Amino acid sequence: MFTLNSTDPLPLYRQLYDQIRGRILSGRLPAGSRLPSVRELAAELSASRNTVEGAYQELAAEGYIYGKPRSGYIVSDLDHSAAPVSLSHKPRRPERFPAPPPHYAYDFHPARLDPASFPVALWRRCFTDSLRESSRDLSHYGDSQGEWRLRHSIQRYLERSRGVICDPGQIVICAGLQQSLDIVAHLLKGSHAAVAVENPGYHLPRAVFRNHGLEIVPVPVGTHGLDLDTLAASSGTIAYVTPSHQLPLGCVMPIANRLKLLEWAEKGGRLIIEDDYDSELRYHGTPIPSLQGLRPHGAIVYAGTFSKILSPALRVSYLVLPPPLLAPYHRLFRDYFGTVSLLEQRTLAKFMEEGHWERHVRRMRTVCKKKHDALLRAVERHFGPRAVVAGQGAGLHMVLQLPGTARGEAEIIEAARRKGIRLLPFSDFFVRGTPDATTVLLGFGGMVPDEIEEGIALLSPLCF
Numbered sequence: 269m270f271t272l273n274s275t276d277p278l279p280l281y282r283q284l285y286d287q288i289r290g291r292i293l294s295g296r297l298p299a300g301s302r303l304p305s306v307r308e309l310a311a312e313l314s315a316s317r318n319t320v321e322g323a324y325q326e327l328a329a330e331g332y333i334y335g336k337p338r339s340g341y342i343v344s345d346l347d348h349s350a351a352p353v354s355l356s357h358k359p360r361r362p363e364r365f366p367a368p369p370p371h372y373a374y375d376f377h378p379a380r381l382d383p384a385s386f387p388v389a390l391w392r393r394c395f396t397d398s399l400r401e402s403s404r405d406l407s408h409y410g411d412s413q414g415e416w417r418l419r420h421s422i423q424r425y426l427e428r429s430r431g432v433i434c435d436p437g438q439i440v441i442c443a444g445l446q447q448s449l450d451i452v453a454h455l456l457k458g459s460h461a462a463v464a465v466e467n468p469g470y471h472l473p474r475a476v477f478r479n480h481g482l483e484i485v486p487v488p489v490g491t492h493g494l495d496l497d498t499l500a501a502s503s504g505t506i507a508y509v510t511p512s513h514q515l516p517l518g519c520v521m522p523i524a525n526r527l528k529l530l531e532w533a534e535k536g537g538r539l540i541i542e543d544d545y546d547s548e549l550r551y552h553g554t555p556i557p558s559l560q561g562l563r564p565h566g567a568i569v570y571a572g573t574f575s576k577i578l579s580p581a582l583r584v585s586y587l588v589l590p591p592p593l594l595a596p597y598h599r600l601f602r603d604y605f606g607t608v609s610l611l612e613q614r615t616l617a618k619f620m621e622e623g624h625w626e627r628h629v630r631r632m633r634t635v636c637k638k639k640h641d642a643l644l645r646a647v648e649r650h651f652g653p654r655a656v657v658a659g660q661g662a663g664l665h666m667v668l669q670l671p672g673t674a675r676g677e678a679e680i681i682e683a684a685r686r687k688g689i690r691l692l693p694f695s696d697f698f699v700r701g702t703p704d705a706t707t708v709l710l711g712f713g714g715m716v717p718d719e720i721e722e723g724i725a726l727l728s729p730l731c732f
């Protein structure tokens with residue numbers, strides 16, 4: 269007996285094909301056996317004749333059965349020893365989709381955005397317009413460095429908002445920071461051996477540097493960002509930094525230190541990678557201009573992303589390469605194709621050209637400031653003097669130091685998980701060493717103010 273399951277995503281004819289083929293290969297339907305007629309089997313299975321006909325035709329096309337005039341379909345004489353191992357076993361069950369990731373009612377991951385923040389209607393319009401205008405270009409590859417229109421829009425935006433001085437020819441469109449750094453590491457690994465990174469600092473770039481054989485040199489971070497004396501004494505000749513909003517401690521590198529860092533780079537072929545990932549989100553005071561803007565011709569690779577304000581799922585980031593790296597970039601990547609979809613790039617270019625991006629940034633700044641303030645109020649209310657807050661005033665995260673708690677990070681994260689609260693381990697950001705006090709990293713981009721308040725009320729008793 270064959271059985272068909274109409275709730276199975278596999279088409280019915282394919283289910284029947286699999287079952288008949290399985291029986292032929294296992295010998296349960298020996299060579300010479302006659303299969304039931306299409307009409308009989310369709311009636312037996314309460315299926316359509318097309319279903320049975322489809323399965324028989326597929327089996328006949330692959331040589332498992334053959335049609336004989338007036339006799340119907342007969343099982344072929346197969347050389348079973350030659351059948352592929354996988355085929356002579358039970359038919360595979362249809363693929364099951366992987367389980368969705370766990371859902372947290374209160375997600376404090378620092379790289380989350382609130383789903384309602386994506387400008388769906390505007391994006392759809394820009395996308396359909398771009399599709400209509402670009403349909404002829406879908407038949408070939410786009411510019412491997414990125415669509416010129418998008419690079420031009422980014423250049424104008426960076427100049428206005430971040431003081432970055434560059435030419436669109438220096439901009440490379442990439443699929444996220446790690447791919448941006450992959451390009452940079454390819455360009456630098458021949459002439460550099462070690463990268464100085466902030467400790468604690470953003471952990472994901474380290475894998476990229478390591479994969480290129482670059483040594484990771486951790487440099488401590490103080491209240492003014494990277495410790496420049498330790499940097500100067502280290503073997504690192506590249507410094508990967510987040511000077512405008514250090515991840516995770518949130519400090520801003522003051523101008524005196526920025527100038528000192530630039531001075532460090534000017535000595536002996538050193539280079540700074542400036543990751544300006546969330547600079548749009550400053551809630552107090554004037555925005556801090558970029559390092560690149562202080563030395564437009566200096567040895568600075570500027571890296572930016574659309575993940576923090578628009579969507580991390582789009583996978584669009586960019587690099588601004590210093591002029592001396594352009595010739596090596598073109599030499600090394602001449603034969604590479606671009607990694608970001610032409611349609612997404614044109615949609616984003618249109619989004620920027622029509623002024624939606626700057627409006628979206630302003631809206632996000634207002635929305636995120638409300639979340640930021642809600643988190644500060646909730647921490648004040650539920651933790652009071654037991655928590656020391658650091659890194660507030662910008663971005664999408666802050667940190668809570670809990671000097672009086674006897675609870676460790678792992679214990680708090682597990683207790684929080686059981687209550688539906690997601691926390692990213694602060695210790696992940698350390699190359700070596702651990703924080704002096706138990707510290708909790710709180711991202712607030714993925715929730716609305718009421719959820720932030722509720723989440724902190726639930727979290728507070730779990731921390732002590």
Ligand SMILES: Cc1ncc(COP(=O)(O)O)c(C=O)c1O
Nearest residue numbers: 379444445470515545573575585
């Ligand atoms: C320091 C830092 N840089 C860059 C990014 C953005 O990375 P991507 O462009 O790969 O989404 C993030 C995301 O969380 C980040 O924390």
